[in-house]
Amino acid sequence: MAKISINLATGALQKEEIIVGIDLGTTNSLVAFINPDGNPQVINDAGKGILVPSIVHFDEHNVALVGSEAACFLLTDPTNTIFSVKRLLGRSYKDVAEHADVFSYKIIDDDSDALVKIQAGNKFYTPIELSAEILKELKARAEHALKTPVNRAVITVPAYFNDSQRQATRDAGKLAGLDVMRIVNEPTAASLAYGIGLNPSQQKTVVVYDLGGGTFDVSILQIQNGIFEVLATNGNTYLGGDDFDRAILNYWIEKNQLNFQEIAKDHVLMQTLRLKAEKAKRALNALSPQSLFNEQIGEIWCTLDKKTFDNLIAIKVEETITACKNALKDADLTTEQIDEVILGGGSTRTNYVKEKVADFFGKIPRDDINPDEVVALGAAIQADVLAGNRSDILLLDVTPLSLGIETMGGLMDVIIGRNSKVPTKAGRQYTTSVDGQVNMKIAVFQGERDLVKENRKLAEFELKGIPAMPAGLPKVDINFLLNADGILTVHAVELRSGVKQEIEITPSYGLSDETVEKMLLDSITHAKSDVAERMIVEAKTAAEQLVYTAERFISKHGEFLTVAEISETNTHIEALKTALKSSDKDIILNKTEDLNEFTRPFAERVMDKAIAGAMKGKRVE
Known part of the structure; x- marks a missing residue:
């Protein structure tokens, strides 16, 4: 196994190679580096231009084209040409529904709070995968221009991005083959570009x-x-x-x-x-x-x-x-x-x-300074700091490995990302997956892999006494607080009832430098297969939830449906169950979408009839 060293104070892999700064933008993206003179410089690879339009086009063979070449298809093949994907990062369909008509491509409405998916041809993509395609293009341009491998980057995000959006950005970098050293706020990067704070x-x-x-x-x-x-x-x-x-x-x-x-x-x-x-x-x-x-x-x-x-x-x-x-x-x-x-x-x-x-x-x-370039230039300066080439900017201690919890399907949901400055606090909201669920197991893990089985388990506890409600109704806030001494406090509370539980953990206990080094190297080596497996698990989890919901709907509201509708719904359910036996993400998502599309009008019909029944015999004055 190849050896790499790690600076535990910054959680940064120590290798003499260029760390680039990337501005992953809604309209355009670009990449910058520190040139031999010590100044930040944007990359214009082979005269293609500094700005790379944040546009991805998929041809009939599902091959991705990125940038100006993809922009040519905005008019000729709009349904397979995705733009403004940054607006979809870390969001559900409900978040973007009112703007969906301006997108010429198909955003899947699964009537849930799950993160959005985009359909191009017969395949389904997440904003993370699409952002990764843009980052791959930037990586390739940087490598071509600099004539050296580029494996590490600082990526900027709006200061207003929430934890989910920041983690999605980090995941996109990982999928593109980049070790994301730091997610930096765009305003901090802009200030650095103007030399403020140096x-x-x-x-x-x-x-x-x-x-x-x-x-x-x-x-x-x-x-x-x-x-x-x-x-x-x-x-x-x-x-x-x-x-x-x-x-x-x-x-x-x-x-x-x-x-x-x-x-x-x-x-x-x-x-x-x-x-x-x-x-x-x-x-x-x-x-x-x-x-x-x-x-x-x-x-x-x-x-x-x-x-x-x-x-x-x-x-x-x-x-x-x-x-x-x-x-x-x-x-x-x-x-x-x-x-x-x-x-x-x-x-x-x-x-x-x-x-x-x-x-x-x-x-x-x-x-x-060119407002299109200012953030990327600042990100390059931040990258230079992480590379250990500057001592004039103080970077506070950071956590060397990500911290998160296990979610459905054995997935690792990161709450505090690697290289986050400490002390820090972050949290997410979760819900139940089964009707009447009164307990929730919270398992805390440390590591960079997408599946918890590949990471290190730190602790596990149960939030007990959640009021019995239909799946999806309880709102459980899980907050991580990591103090300057590396002590992690995990706090869980069900918002409707006030039921709470917390635990204290020392994440770094028992980890040698070599163990941390190996965990980081494994996460980079297995990035692509990890993300692919995560996508399959997420697709299967969503499909199983839909089968459960559809079967329960028929048993409770069958009288509102025709015999033909019930028969057709069962056909779709069986087709989805068959798809679940495969490991093809797109087949599962296609059958999920078929069942979703067919059953979508049913709930509205039941609600209309319920309202009509409630109003029967009453006058409105």
Whole structure:
């Protein structure tokens, strides 16, 4: 077995190789590194451009194409061309349902809180797999440009990302063959790119206003003695330049007196209008802006002037200013106490945005570094710190291995990721999987593998006395608190009843340097097979849950269904049971979707009849 060494203070693999910084964006992604002169530099591989459009296209053989080449298929094959996938990371269908019509590809609605899946051809993909395809492309470009293997990276996320979204980003990196050294907040990276915090004697309070293609966040950082402290953060993981495009698109549909529902059904036309809206936005905000954008798509006139554009986006921009007000309030600061305002994200090129930010903070925001590149450049500096090449920035101690719990199917659900700074606190919410379940086993594990059987078990306890309710109704918060001494406290509470339980664990007890080293190396070696197995387990778990729900529905509400409907439902159930015997994720997901689609109208019918029965003989006055 190949030997690698590990720095236990940072949890970082020690090997003389480049660690890159990656900005995984909603619209565009890019990668940067520290050049031989010691300066951060974005990578432009073989003249393909610095920005890689965050777009993935699958051909008829399910082969992925990423970037500009994939963008060509937005119009010719929209159902198999996925964009804005960052907006789907760590989210369920319920989170994105109201925006689903603007996506030209199929997002699976399984009527649950499970994370979304996207269908392309006859295969199903998670946002993690799709993000991994983008990261693979960035990895390949970096390796080609730098002429050296690239296996380690720092990846940035919005400060507003929750634990689920951060873990999804880390998983995507793992699937792409990258050891993700650190998940870094985008505002911290932007500050580093401007050199703020590199001088240990410097003390500043900085606002980073980051408006990208799909996400917005504002963060207030206090930087002192090389330490970055987030005083407050606010924002919206579903607000960005895409919303400006959508506002223009809606305006054109209204002005041309078109039916939105009809347009939404025509994926090619919808995509054409979206791209035209993006073109109009760019034209009106160029260095030499047009005063009027005026083009045509068939009989549809696409006309837009600067004043109308500003009016269309005013509500969204005002939302960002409200977030700035809230962040200041949370930090107990006034605008006068802010030393600098930094702009990040391509959407801050919008002149109206710059004006409103300057008006609110009473100072001209800094945008002298390309806002598309600023986060990636900062990530490269952070990577340089992790590589041990800088001593002027203090990074607090981190946990060398991930900590999490076992979920259905024997999967490891990470709650505190490897390389998280300590002390730290993180949590997730869980529910029951069986009707009337009154106890929940909570098994705590440490390690980097996707299946708990490959990780190290730390402890196990039971949360007892959960009120008997239908599956999915109990809400159990599980929180991990890891203190500076490496002591982990796991706290579980059922929110409806207040039933609680906690346990204290010492995660690092009995682990030698060699054991930690081996666990890390195994996680990298088996990353692809681990994720593939996780996908199969998740598909089987969801399918088994659906079979259970469908069979229970027929037994309880059979009188509302016809004989033919019951027969057809049972046929779908049997087909899904047969699929469960295989280990083909896509066959299982296809049969799951078939059963879901067929039975979806039944619950609505039962509810309608129940309401009609309750109202029978009553007058509404």
